[in-house]
Amino acid sequence: MSFSSPTNATPNSIPSVALAILHQDGRFLMQLRDNIPTIIYPDRWGFFGGHLEDGETPEVGVKREVLEEISYSLENPIFFGRYDDEEALRYIFHAPLTVSIQELILGEGADLELVSPKDVKQGECYSQKLGDVRPLGKIHREILLDFISKF
Template sequence: MIFGAGIILINNNNEVLLLLRDNKPEIPFPNQWDIPGGKIEDGETPDVTIKREMFEELGLKELSDLRLFKIYTSDNLTDFIFWKRIDLNPEKIILNEGQRLKYFNLDEIKKTKLAFNYNKVLEEFFEEVVKNE
């Protein structure tokens, strides 16, 4: 079983910040859009993983007030999905992983095949959280 953690970073326009994965054939879902996150390392809690990954991938420090959305489990993966409302400027973020960042609204998300079946996760997020905020 692999344990992972991802985060839905949503701005005040209800757009989600997605990361275009590197185009390397040795990684899962190369060249596909993804929510930021990664594998939970030994001794880490899921929220610590998110904070580490956001620093490693996006250079974000002091990411606080994370909220757990859901835990998704499949045959080989348990994925902790957090969320945070935050307005970031993708143009000012220097990526250490991935090709680029871009905000997507729900309609754009529905038209884009995301890595790790995150289309389903994001559609549930909009239905259960954004709609009720």
């Protein structure tokens, strides 16, 4: 995995995505992805965000995706880093979550939750909606551990 600054240049077959680390009171908002085998990280906790549209900058993309997925207007996201692997070029942004989790409207995914640093370190989180523990996506956990170590 490599780490670099934001650009929109991508190798031909690897998708570019923009993802948001939304934080509140020392915890991180995460989405429990749907349990659909054909999606990346099914039934795992991950970040809100998604694929960039043609010609879209990562900052515009992360704002659009967060608005679509949880009806939250992300203002002034701060670039954290880029994480590349064979699955995606990931542009990671962070910003405070300035509303209560109850005000968010989940438009995509099975659940959402504020995940504690302890949950991140353990690699799993309880889903109130499903009444069970689900793992964090491997890359999402790695990125959050990096984020926690820097802030």
